[in-house]
Amino acid sequence: MKAEGLKIILSGPSGSGKGTIVRELIKKEHFILSVSATTRLPRQGEQDGVHYFFKTKEEFETMIKDDELLEYAQFCDNYYGTPKTFIEESVKNGKDVILEIEVQGALQVKAIYPEALFVFVMPPTLTELENRLVGRNTETPAVIAQRLARAKEEVAFYKEYDYVVINDSLEEAICDIETIVAAEKLRSSRFKQEIEKVWNA
Known part of the structure; x- marks a missing residue:
């Protein structure tokens, strides 16, 4: 008996490594x-149905x-959104669909798909998160401070999720998520x- 795929909602603070985890999982x-669907024009190399719909x-509205x-x-005068049909058809075809969404969006999705699997990814410590953000060397100290403050706010919502994955090791974090999905x-x-159907026939 083959189970359908899962709707997997993945959230976590900036610097938690969730984007890297997603890139590895979808391999x-x-x-x-x-x-997602969008009204912006395709960029070079982007394919309809692969990168965006x-x-x-008028179609979007x-x-x-x-x-x-x-x-x-x-x-910026363009719409962006997540089509339900793509998610639901992919799940029916046995695919595990990952939605990488920030906390507030995840709570909205939970109201529509309460059966989805909600996973919160976080770094082992606040100090480690700060080290990762500084190590990117792409943001000012002021922006990093804002991200750390926002991370504290987001972590407060961890109880709204089914599972917490501590991303201390990328390989272990990916393994943890695969184990969670298999168990679910x-x-x-x-x-x-x-x-x-089988036993009451």
Whole structure:
């Protein structure tokens, strides 16, 4: 009896390493990254349905009207959003769909997909997080301070998630998430219909 794929909501502070974890996970056949829709023009090398679903403004606004988006926002006169159909069809086809979303967005998604798997990724300590942000050498001390303050706010929501993964070692963090996903697929509730069909025939 083959279980459907999972909707995996992955959140964590900037510098927690969640982006790197996602890039490694989607190299594996059964994981797939949720593809967003946008009204911006494709950049060189971008493919429709791979990097984004490219839509006209009218098409996107129709999707909003028809409640076809999990969430959406508007930036610089362009719309961006997550189509429900892509997620639901991918899951039915056995794919584990990863949505890398910040905390507030994740809570909104939880209201729509309470059955989804919510994983919070965090560094081992605040000091380590600061070291990672400084080590990027891409932001000013003021911006780093803002990110650290925001990280403290985000970590306060860890109880809203099903699991916490401490990213002290990238390899171990990836292994932890794969273990979580494997265990979730074996929950008895996911086999209810199949078992009743076979054993109550």
